[in-house]
Amino acid sequence: MxxxxxxxxxxxxxxxxxxxxxxxxxxxxxxxxxxxxxxxxxxxxxxxxxxxxxxxxxxxxxxxxxxxxxxxxxxxxxxxxxxxxxxxxxxxxxxxxxxxxxxxxxxxxxxxxxxxxxxxxxxxxxSYILMHKSIRYRVVQLLLLLCKDFGILNNNYVLIPFELSQKTISYITGSNPITVNKIVNFLIKRLFIKYIVKNKIIICYFSFFSYLRNSKIT
Structure with a gap:
């Protein structure tokens, strides 16, 4: 190196x-x-x-x-x-x-x-991550930050290029893994993200960013 x-x-x-x-x-x-x-x-x-x-x-x-x-x-x-x-x-x-x-x-x-x-x-x-009182919004803000600063752009999604376990997400957002799991499943069901459990990789679809804009989370 x-x-x-x-x-x-x-x-x-x-x-x-x-x-x-x-x-x-x-x-x-x-x-x-x-x-x-x-x-x-x-x-x-x-x-x-x-x-x-x-x-x-x-x-x-x-x-x-x-x-x-x-x-x-x-x-x-x-x-x-x-x-x-x-x-x-x-x-x-x-x-x-x-x-x-x-x-x-x-x-x-x-x-x-x-x-x-x-x-x-x-x-x-x-600091924008912890500005939100809602854990859901904290998780969303974290994903947005990672997509913006580290994401790899593809045809219809942005790949976060390193492992991000739900335990790590809970640690950063000041939550617990059970709550984070519910939030991640919500985002998956809405077809906003895809979470590859085996590799702990998150893909954020473009619909996810439309959701952020319409919800005025950012």
Missing amino acids: SSKWKQIFSESEIPFYIYKLNKGDSLIFQYQAKYQPLIIVFYGTVYIMKIFTNSEAIFLAILTNKSIIDFNFFDSNYVYYKVVALENTYLIKFFWLDYIAHCKYLSTSIKLLDLFRYTLRQYESS
Whole structure:
């Protein structure tokens, strides 16, 4: 797996670490004021959950390549953060102090700033999912986001190109698998989507987007 960021860090002699997550794998991070790590998603797709000491979990964002995870904003000792791969994903982890001490080129800092800007847009898009009180609307909004950002267009449908189990959908939308199963079955019966159980792949038909427009869900 090649990456321009690996090359940039190597040329600048900035210490870094590379993680490979297979789909379904996860990493746990907790705030550490002393080290201040940053993580660049340079290939793949992940989602981030904020988990409290009472085991309550809140979905934060779906991030893809060209995104950056900045744990300096997550300044609490009472929570931890779980990064889960939706597909095979590669991450680069480095530390602010190492970056400041070794970075030689202004262009590198500009590229890093571009990552922050792109990531903010992804957080904003992800926030629309939890804006809805209705779990059905949350599920629909999630599918819409995935179709828009990752979907593969075909003749009369859009394919979401990675596994999306109903357990994952329930985790992201703050629901339970039973409720999600009912919602998915509703969408299937209305011929809005097709859920391939064996591969956990979702196909969204064009009628699904007409439903969104007419229902003013978006």
